[in-house]
Amino acid sequence: DVKVTQSSRYLVKRTGEKVFLECVQDMDHENMFWYRQDPGLGLRLIYFSYDVKMKEKGDIPEGYSVSREKKERFSLILESASTNQTSMYLCASTDRAADWGQRHFGDGTRLSIL
Amino acid sequence: GENVEQHPSTLSVQEGDSAVIKCTYSDSASNYFPWYKQELGKRPQLIIDIRSNVGEKKDQRIAVTLNKTAKHFSLHITETQPEDSAVYFCALPDASGSARQLTFGSGTQLTVLP
Numbered sequence: 001d002v003k004v005t006q007s008s009r010y011l012v013k014r015t016g017e018k019v020f021l022e023c024v025q026d027m028d029h030e031n032m033f034w035y036r037q038d039p040g041l042g043l044r045l046i047y048f049s050y051d052v053k054m055k056e057k058g059d060i061p062e063g064y065s066v067s068r069e070k071k072e073r074f075s076l077i078l079e080s081a082s083t084n085q086t087s088m089y090l091c092a093s094t095d096r097a098a099d100w101g102q103r104h105f106g107d108g109t110r111l112s113i114l
Numbered sequence: 115g116e117n118v119e120q121h122p123s124t125l126s127v128q129e130g131d132s133a134v135i136k137c138t139y140s141d142s143a144s145n146y147f148p149w150y151k152q153e154l155g156k157r158p159q160l161i162i163d164i165r166s167n168v169g170e171k172k173d174q175r176i177a178v179t180l181n182k183t184a185k186h187f188s189l190h191i192t193e194t195q196p197e198d199s200a201v202y203f204c205a206l207p208d209a210s211g212s213a214r215q216l217t218f219g220s221g222t223q224l225t226v227l228p
Contacts, residue, residue, distance in 0.1 A: 043158070
């Protein structure tokens with residue numbers, strides 16, 4: 001069974017802080033994703049990575065960056081946190097051979113920016 | 115990503131009744147249509163999917179129908195039970211751009227009343 005682990009379930013940070021959200025998957029998946037989930041807006045893609053050191057912008061990349069130094073780990077970085085980045089963040093992975101629609105999600109990190 | 119509209123945003127049904135959630139899309143060559151379920155406080159999980167070469171697929175009490183001509187696909191839940199209460203998301207792969215993009219609908223909060 002695929003395991004996608006996010007480092008924190010809940011996180012509280014202050015405006016202007018640099019925030020790191022970590023995600024690790026244990027199935028040697030090629031592709032990893034970061035989504036943001038807000039009520040009424042569904043899941044919106046922030047960034048994704050299809051290989052180590054490779055990244056592509058999703059639909060809402062502004063204010064975020066990512067890092068993929070190892071295949072199993074994909075980090076989301078808020079360079080200077082702002083209150084409008086308060087949200088639920090979901091990491092997901094899928095392998096190269098998987099159907100495009102399959103995503104294995106982590107439990108999410110609920111981030112509050114004060 | 116693709117444009118996908120999901121309706122309704124909230125749905126309440128009596129236990130034992132049926133529930134239908136519909137997603138429409140504007141323009142896509144996609145051939146794969148997944149549905150995800152997210153229970154309160156848990157991760158989204160794929161529950162059923164359909165490919166464009168079939169019009170309907172069933173798995174016990176859930177089914178998905180696809181109308182490619184009208185560009186919509188629907189999730190049907192029969193004999194609803196309290197454990198069906200959750201947020202349901204449709205999704206649409208981006209067939210024209212990056213093969214790894216997945217656009218989610220805005221979600222439907224289904225409540226099954228005892």
